[in-house]
Amino acid sequence: MGIERHMPGRQPRTRIQKKNTETILEAALDVFSQHGFRGSTLDQIAKAAGLSKPNLLYYFPSKVAIHRALIDELMQNWLDPLRKIEADGEPVEELLAYVLRKLEMAREYPRESRLFANEIVQGAPNIMDKIEGELKSLVDEKARVIEGWIASGALAPIDPYHLIFSIWSTTQHYADFDAQVRAILRPEGDAHFEDAAAYLDTLFRRMLTPV
């Protein structure tokens, strides 16, 4: 007896379960990233996934559970580019490579970027624990690396935290504010990302190269 669930613990057991949970998360990413959590409905997600609403709720116990699963899955990939900054690399090039990686993610995974943006703009109600935990630790760690580089004279003296904020904001802008960027530039496809890459390389190269 006790609390038994038809859908076992966490990992999908059967092929059907694996396929359907993936389909649902994919559809939910589409919908949540476009309308935010409260702006999205189970019907929308069900339709996007090609499943019935009760079927969604067979695989996930609730709407928030779908959202939580999505964010848990994505938070990892989202931090990867920052993790890859290595203390023993060439400082300016390490950071410029980070800028490019973040811009690449904004181009390749704009839905993921907007999902987080939606969350954080609204005060990060569902992910504040992860921001204060995982994210803050990682940022603190990399800020220390940057301070080390500055101390060694290989990097111009700047505030490492605000540097990281400016890298995040400038790169994610091309995903989160895509609608505005496209309205102003009227680009064909993703052509403007090349210009953005060149611009940001110049911007941060001038900022970081010591005199």
Added chain:
Amino acid sequence: MGIERHMPGRQPRTRIQKKNTETILEAALDVFSQHGFRGSTLDQIAKAAGLSKPNLLYYFPSKVAIHRALIDELMQNWLDPLRKIEADGEPVEELLAYVLRKLEMAREYPRESRLFANEIVQGAPNIMDKIEGELKSLVDEKARVIEGWIASGALAPIDPYHLIFSIWSTTQHYADFDAQVRAILRPEGDAHFEDAAAYLDTLFRRMLTPV
């Protein structure tokens, strides 16, 4: 006969009307900027305004009308800092002053910033006409000014559009992603805005000063 409204055309006539429309817009700014359009309810706004729900709908015909009124009112102030860039000023200082003005607005009017952010992240469904019209015209105009400065050698050669995007993103980040910034920096009050101002001044000064 014809279509008569208890609430006259646009401008409030009586003192009570003026006071209450202001109260409602103030409350709506609070609520919409925190939860987005779909995430906000009339009950929330009514409660925040200290009025009954039918009373809200006496002053505004619908929820979207409140939202639209807010955005119309704010769009103007939001573009002001950009308008103030003057072609016959000293280029680098004009642009750095613009950066500071935008940062100041992010500090003083974070709710307004988040209201727009919420809209644009979700594809700007309600303000795309203004973005493609007013905003784009103004940006195009200022981009031409910047190109003129570059041609005269008073400014380092950079893409004016991406420059403007990077100014918007870096400054608005402190309002839109306030929750994240505070979680990472744990500042007392708005202390971190001083550091941000210094950092952004350095960043853009290095970018813009010709060699």
Added chain:
DNA sequence: TGTGCTCTTGACCAAATGGTCAAACTTGAG
């Protein structure tokens, strides 16, 4: 082929939500 488990869904429910309305209460000009 039979049997038990997994999977799917139409019908349904309670709560929330945007909006209406008629009746009651205020206000202010004459």
Added chain:
DNA sequence: CTCAAGTTTGACCATTTGGTCAAGAGCACA
């Protein structure tokens, strides 16, 4: 003070929405 216009709200309504349920369909394995 009066009365018409402006203002306020309790009660109500239709729709949307997250979620439930029982019954049926599909699948795998002996």
